[in-house]
Amino acid sequence: MKKKLSITLSIFLITNSLLLADGAKIFKTCAGCHGKNANMSALNKSRKIVDWDEKRIFEALKEYKTGNRNINGGGIMMKHYTKKLSEAELKSVAKYITTLKK
Numbered sequence: 001m002k003k004k005l006s007i008t009l010s011i012f013l014i015t016n017s018l019l020l021a022d023g024a025k026i027f028k029t030c031a032g033c034h035g036k037n038a039n040m041s042a043l044n045k046s047r048k049i050v051d052w053d054e055k056r057i058f059e060a061l062k063e064y065k066t067g068n069r070n071i072n073g074g075g076i077m078m079k080h081y082t083k084k085l086s087e088a089e090l091k092s093v094a095k096y097i098t099t100l101k102k
């Protein structure tokens with residue numbers, strides 16, 4: 001169990017660094033609503049995600065992708081932007097957001 005976890009973690013870390021560039025590219029499609037530094041409330045419906053950690057962002061994105069998240073009536077918009085992205089891409093954009101200026 002522990003071994004499996006650490007292998008998963010290593011793969012996760014390697015993938016993360018390779019995908020950071022993709023994350024920056026993907027985030028360009030998010031910046032219009034969330035702000036260039038992810039420090040805006042998107043359409044006054046979201047919180048400022050720049051303070052969030054990678055896991056929290058990733059989990060939220062996965063839920064939007066499957067249509068299972070809708071906090072302030074904007075879930076449908078987020079579904080539109082996440083449904084065409086793979087889990088790896090969601091992870092990379094989540095990672096990228098954590099590198100932005102607070």
Ligand code: HEC
Nearest residue numbers: 029030033042043045046047060070071072073074075081
């Ligand atoms: C058209 C505007 C728009 C775009 C583009 C957009 N978002 Fe959002 N985002 C929203 C809105 C509106 C919400 C609030 C949704 C709700 O009611 O649950 C939201 C919520 C979120 C949340 C959860 C915030 C919270 O307060 O719970 C995250 C994380 C997020 N977006 C990340 C992204 C990422 C990453 C992208 C790019 C892949 C993106 N968004 C693109 C409008 C947008």
